Amino acid sequence: MITEFFCRRSFGPLYFISVFLIILFYLHTLNIESFESVIQQLPFWFGDSKAVVSVNDFGAKGDGFRDDTKAFEDAWKVACSLPSGSILEIPAGNVYLVRPINFGGPCQSKVTLLVSGTIVAPEEPDIWNGLDPRKWLYFHGLDHLVVRGGGIINGMGRKWWDRSCKINTTNPCQHAPTAITFHRCNNLDVRNLMIVNSQQMHMAFTNCYRVKVSHLKVVAPADSPNTDGIHISASSHVEVKNSIIQTGDDCISVVSNSSVVQMRNIICGPGHGISIGSLGKFSSYSQVRDILVDGAFLSNTENGLRIKTWQGGSGFVRDVDFRNVLMVNVSNPIIIDQYYCDSMLQCPNQTSSIKLERVSFKQIRGTSATENAMIFACSDNFPCMDIYLSDIQLLYSVGKTNAYCWKAFGISSGLVYPQPCLSPDEH
Numbered sequence: 001m002i003t004e005f006f007c008r009r010s011f012g013p014l015y016f017i018s019v020f021l022i023i024l025f026y027l028h029t030l031n032i033e034s035f036e037s038v039i040q041q042l043p044f045w046f047g048d049s050k051a052v053v054s055v056n057d058f059g060a061k062g063d064g065f066r067d068d069t070k071a072f073e074d075a076w077k078v079a080c081s082l083p084s085g086s087i088l089e090i091p092a093g094n095v096y097l098v099r100p101i102n103f104g105g106p107c108q109s110k111v112t113l114l115v116s117g118t119i120v121a122p123e124e125p126d127i128w129n130g131l132d133p134r135k136w137l138y139f140h141g142l143d144h145l146v147v148r149g150g151g152i153i154n155g156m157g158r159k160w161w162d163r164s165c166k167i168n169t170t171n172p173c174q175h176a177p178t179a180i181t182f183h184r185c186n187n188l189d190v191r192n193l194m195i196v197n198s199q200q201m202h203m204a205f206t207n208c209y210r211v212k213v214s215h216l217k218v219v220a221p222a223d224s225p226n227t228d229g230i231h232i233s234a235s236s237h238v239e240v241k242n243s244i245i246q247t248g249d250d251c252i253s254v255v256s257n258s259s260v261v262q263m264r265n266i267i268c269g270p271g272h273g274i275s276i277g278s279l280g281k282f283s284s285y286s287q288v289r290d291i292l293v294d295g296a297f298l299s300n301t302e303n304g305l306r307i308k309t310w311q312g313g314s315g316f317v318r319d320v321d322f323r324n325v326l327m328v329n330v331s332n333p334i335i336i337d338q339y340y341c342d343s344m345l346q347c348p349n350q351t352s353s354i355k356l357e358r359v360s361f362k363q364i365r366g367t368s369a370t371e372n373a374m375i376f377a378c379s380d381n382f383p384c385m386d387i388y389l390s391d392i393q394l395l396y397s398v399g400k401t402n403a404y405c406w407k408a409f410g411i412s413s414g415l416v417y418p419q420p421c422l423s424p425d426e427h
């Protein structure tokens, strides 16, 4: 009777599925990360095991001295052509010397690049003669790529930095490689990597859609030129979270036609802070919208939260929300600069500008390294509209901080220090 009950009523497939869903839901309420990892393991439990391809199987030496580029290329070709998913492994404990390389798609199925070891770039910039100087590890046209593994990517940037016109003004200004570029990649997941001493920017996303980045650590010296941590260009639906970035330039920069970009729990410094822009260079058109920074700790950075545009550009930046940010000894904690001019020549005044609207700063606390805690230098012809300030406290150890406004309209609420200088909205 009891057996019959169990056989007929309880242990059918529906029973198992419900128990499974209850466990999943429980994990979900407990901890998002473990929920995600359970979801990721589902294919494994259901027997959809992926082929593992190791660069060592293709002759990579991993001694940090002999050139492993060919092995990486061959391994990629195979991993990318397998029909039911693959893991391309770069094993731990080895150092792989790799010249500029393309990881091109589309692939037959989802590829996971498991970087557990170290990848190093050639030290000598001359290796790039005849090649695109902006690329080193270049991923393009990929869908559902996962990059993870806890390994290290080292751009060996020293000789590039010495050549930079920012370091030695007698040098011509030339491009240098971005350590890792993702171009036209959709549904990308990059996590748990360390990137050090890039030749120029560390990681760039260009024309990508749906990107998740987490648990990155980026490290380069404070005086290394143009070594942005993460650069997001013409991309949308990008989430960067739980990452530490210490470099010589922007911690994260968001430029040209990017939208729906969320940055959460980011630790920056040294560096130039979190930046939207620069935008509008060479009279370009750009639209940037729906940008969120929620949870950041910036220390000893040159700027904190910044929007910078060149005169003469057009388009807009709108719906930007900076919140829950702690700063320590930041030189320009809050700055909107619509007169940005990163050029050896003086930039001429122009009438056209990118238009800024609906930019909010909420819960921003900490210390400024200068008295200029808030700067809103907006365009003469296209003033900043709807700036919103709330709960801001930026102190200066040596004296009072102040706020500067030029053509800046908006309101503030709650305690805001320094005393804000916004004009009431025109409409």
Ligand SMILES: *[C@@H]1O[C@H](CO)[C@@H](O)[C@H](O)[C@H]1NC(C)=O
Residues within 6 Å of the ligand: 168, 169, 170, 171
């Ligand atoms: C700057 O570069 C020039 C030419 O490349 C070189 O002769 C000079 O020694 C460099 N200066 C410094 C300070 O490194």
Ligand SMILES: *[C@@H]1O[C@H](CO)[C@@H](O)[C@H](O)[C@H]1NC(C)=O
Residues within 6 Å of the ligand: 234, 256, 257, 284, 285, 286, 287
């Ligand atoms: C932004 O997009 C517009 C229209 O799609 C394009 O004309 C413009 O060149 C883009 N701007 C940049 C900086 O890429």
Ligand SMILES: *[C@@H]1O[C@H](CO)[C@@H](O)[C@H](O)[C@H]1NC(C)=O
Residues within 6 Å of the ligand: 300, 329, 331, 369
């Ligand atoms: C604060 O920042 C300034 C300017 O970057 C720097 O000179 C100074 O050493 C920093 N102070 C501390 C205590 O780190």
Ligand SMILES: *[C@@H]1O[C@H](CO)[C@@H](O)[C@H](O)[C@H]1NC(C)=O
Residues within 6 Å of the ligand: 346, 347, 348, 349
């Ligand atoms: C641009 O305009 C500003 C303010 O009106 C003025 O101080 C500055 O000298 C002008 N710059 C040039 C290059 O004309």
